[in-house]
Each structure stands twice: as C-alpha cells, then as structure tokens.
Amino acid sequence: MRRLPPLKALQAFEATARHESVTQAALELNVSHSAISQHIKVLEHHFNQKLFKKKGNGLELMPKARNYLEDVRQSLDLIAVASENLLSSGVLNRVRVNATPTFTTQWLIPRVASFQRAFPNVEIRLETSTTDELRNEIETNDLVIRRFPMQNARMVCMRIVDDETIAVASPRLVQGKPIDQPSDLLNYNLLHIRSRISAWPNWFRKAGIEGSQTLKGQVFDHIHLSLAAARNGAGICLAPRAFVEEELQDQKLVNLCPSNVLIGAGFFGLYDKQNRSVRNVERLLDWLTQQQPSLTPKDKDIDWQAI
Known part of the structure; x- marks a missing residue:
C-alpha cells in the first residue's frame, strides 16, 4: 500500500x-x-x-x-x-493519435498543424510510443499509426503513406567526393539503428552487393538520433523518404543513390469504425493522404516488423 x-x-x-x-x-x-x-x-x-x-x-x-x-x-x-x-475521452471533436516519435516529429506534426488551421474546431492530441505494442494504444487512442499493416477484427487499417527507405547524408560530408555507385558508400561511416540493424545489409543486397565485411559506423537507439547525426555530417543514414522530404528539398540532406530504394509495406493507421469520433478520424486521414498520390501497393523488399 x-x-x-x-x-x-x-x-x-x-x-x-x-x-x-x-x-x-x-x-x-x-x-x-x-x-x-x-x-x-x-x-x-x-x-x-x-x-x-x-x-x-x-x-x-x-x-x-x-x-x-x-x-x-x-x-x-x-x-x-x-x-x-x-x-475528455468521450469528446466528439477531439482525436487522440498514437504514433512513433520520429514519424510524429518528421511527418505528422506539420500535417496536423495545417489540419488544425483548416479545422480549428477539431482538436488533435498526439501521443508517442517507442514500441510496436498495440493493445494499450488501441484502447486509449482513436487512431494508431505504425510502419506495418495492423490486424484487428473490429477495426479498419488504412495505408497512409509510402515507405521508401533511402540513403541520405549532409551535402558537406560528400562534397568533392561524388557517389557514383552504391558500393561507394562503404567508404563512409554508416549510421545504424539498433532496432533495424539489418537495414544496411538489406539495402546493399538490394543494390546487388553481397559483402561479408563489417559495416562500420555508430549504432543509435532511435532513427531520429541517426538523422540528427547525418545532418551534422557524422555519416550516412537510412531513412524513409517521407521523413526527409523537406530536408531534401532544402538541400540540408541529399539522396545519395536515388536508384536504390528499399520498399516497405507503408505506414498505416488503425481505427474503430464504431468510435464516437470516427467522423473526425476519417477527416484527418483524408487530410493526411490527400497529398500522397503514389499510394499504390508496390512489391516490398522488407518487412520492418520482422527485423
């Protein structure tokens, strides 16, 4: 007691x-x-x-x-x-969203901000989880977003955005050292993510490079840390294109090998059709997907939930 x-x-x-x-x-x-x-x-x-x-x-x-x-x-x-x-858990004009921290900061927050300007009477509350655990999140949120299709008999799972993983780095890291082919990346520090430690071997395998050498570079606990390291010139990071679109446009990061892309299933949202806030959940989902014209299933290279 x-x-x-x-x-x-x-x-x-x-x-x-x-x-x-x-x-x-x-x-x-x-x-x-x-x-x-x-x-x-x-x-x-x-x-x-x-x-x-x-x-x-x-x-x-x-x-x-x-x-x-x-x-x-x-x-x-x-x-x-x-x-x-x-x-406020039963308030109709409030939508509680749970997603991973990097997806929330890199992709979701800017779009939610514009949604709030368009629909000021709908309040979006964002919560983050560092694991793929779903049971508690489903019970306490109106919309759960993860990097894989989610299965629940009483709920709807909707694809939100493509998952295309690319190799990115700060322009100053590769200045004067052109990257002509994927194997050139082996000359640099590669930034790894502990929960996705097989990402780089899979990326090189997609490029036709089957090497047994140890891939050097730091290992980070979360992707947002590896992205921060990449921005500061510490090495090359693998990241979903959706996370770095703005930084690519602003040339804060560069896509080093545009022809070599790891395709995942996508980022998905799970929600209950019987939820009292379902109208606003679907309104938010429509907003999030309206600028994603390429939302067509592709042959995936990797199942991120499995590695």
Missing part, C-alpha cells in the same frame, strides 16, 4: 512554495489562511521536519523541501493531465 500524504496538503504546500506566501496560496485555492497553515502543519508532522522558514514578510523553503517540491509539482501536473484526458 502506498504511504501518501493527503492530496490537499500537497496542493497547499505547492501553492505556498510557489507564492512564498500562505495568504496568496489561500487566495489561489479559495480556502482560508488557517486552512493552508493547517495543511502545512500536517505535512511537517508527516515528515517530522520543518518545510518552510520565515523570510521577511514571506516564507522560504528549507533545502530538502525544495527538492521535494519539484517532484510534487511534476506529480500534480501529471495528475492534472491524466484527469483531463479521462474527462
């Missing part, structure tokens, strides 16, 4: 510490001065130590209490967000 102080005492403590005043905390929480003082006494009795000391006309936190305040503040913020999510 958790041994917790009273929630109201924690609220009084946080407000008093923030204002450095019992009077201001009482005004904020709409209670009496004596109620705040009593809550502070309850906490001090609970911890068997003083939490505040007098400082002029106000109060100052004791050193240990200052550290405790940061944890209390974060916990109260988390409770507030969780409570708001639960309270």
Whole structure:
C-alpha cells in the first residue's frame, strides 16, 4: 500500500512554495489562511521536519523541501493531465493519435498543424510510443499509426503513406567526393539503428552487393538520433523518404543513390469504425493522404516488423 500524504496538503504546500506566501496560496485555492497553515502543519508532522522558514514578510523553503517540491509539482501536473484526458475521452471533436516519435516529429506534426488551421474546431492530441505494442494504444487512442499493416477484427487499417527507405547524408560530408555507385558508400561511416540493424545489409543486397565485411559506423537507439547525426555530417543514414522530404528539398540532406530504394509495406493507421469520433478520424486521414498520390501497393523488399 502506498504511504501518501493527503492530496490537499500537497496542493497547499505547492501553492505556498510557489507564492512564498500562505495568504496568496489561500487566495489561489479559495480556502482560508488557517486552512493552508493547517495543511502545512500536517505535512511537517508527516515528515517530522520543518518545510518552510520565515523570510521577511514571506516564507522560504528549507533545502530538502525544495527538492521535494519539484517532484510534487511534476506529480500534480501529471495528475492534472491524466484527469483531463479521462474527462475528455468521450469528446466528439477531439482525436487522440498514437504514433512513433520520429514519424510524429518528421511527418505528422506539420500535417496536423495545417489540419488544425483548416479545422480549428477539431482538436488533435498526439501521443508517442517507442514500441510496436498495440493493445494499450488501441484502447486509449482513436487512431494508431505504425510502419506495418495492423490486424484487428473490429477495426479498419488504412495505408497512409509510402515507405521508401533511402540513403541520405549532409551535402558537406560528400562534397568533392561524388557517389557514383552504391558500393561507394562503404567508404563512409554508416549510421545504424539498433532496432533495424539489418537495414544496411538489406539495402546493399538490394543494390546487388553481397559483402561479408563489417559495416562500420555508430549504432543509435532511435532513427531520429541517426538523422540528427547525418545532418551534422557524422555519416550516412537510412531513412524513409517521407521523413526527409523537406530536408531534401532544402538541400540540408541529399539522396545519395536515388536508384536504390528499399520498399516497405507503408505506414498505416488503425481505427474503430464504431468510435464516437470516427467522423473526425476519417477527416484527418483524408487530410493526411490527400497529398500522397503514389499510394499504390508496390512489391516490398522488407518487412520492418520482422527485423
């Protein structure tokens, strides 16, 4: 069983510490001065130590209490967000979307921003997951996006965007050293992703290069880290074209071997047709796919879920 102080005492403590005043905390929480003082006494009795000391006309936190305040503040913020999510879980004009962090930052956020401008009455809430786990995400979100087709008997799975993996690097990395063929990439540091460690061998295999040599280069936990390294000239990264379209256009990154592309199944969205927010989910999906004219199935080279 958790041994917790009273929630109201924690609220009084946080407000008093923030204002450095019992009077201001009482005004904020709409209670009496004596109620705040009593809550502070309850906490001090609970911890068997003083939490505040007098400082002029106000109060100052004791050193240990200052550290405790940061944890209390974060916990109260988390409770507030969780409570708001639960309270609003049935709101028709809110769509909760779960996707992986890199897909969210590199592809989804710019399109959601433009969607919000077009449909200001529909609120999109984005949540990220670093795994392909779906059970909890399906229960708590209106739309789940992953890099593979998802199977669920009562739900609809819709393809959103092509998955074409290309080799990209900073222009300054290859300046004056033209890349004439895929094998030229073996002269550079190749940036690997731990969960996709077979990506480079598969890319070279697609190019007809069956080598047994060790592919040198750093290994990163997530693709967004390998992309950051590539932008800074640390090596060559394999990334979905959809993630780097804007950077290719701005010439912050270059596609080194346009003729060699690893084709995956695509990025897919899973949603429930019986969801109360289904109208806005489908409106969002229409928006996300309207600028993806090449959404036609291709012979895939790789199953990202399997490696």
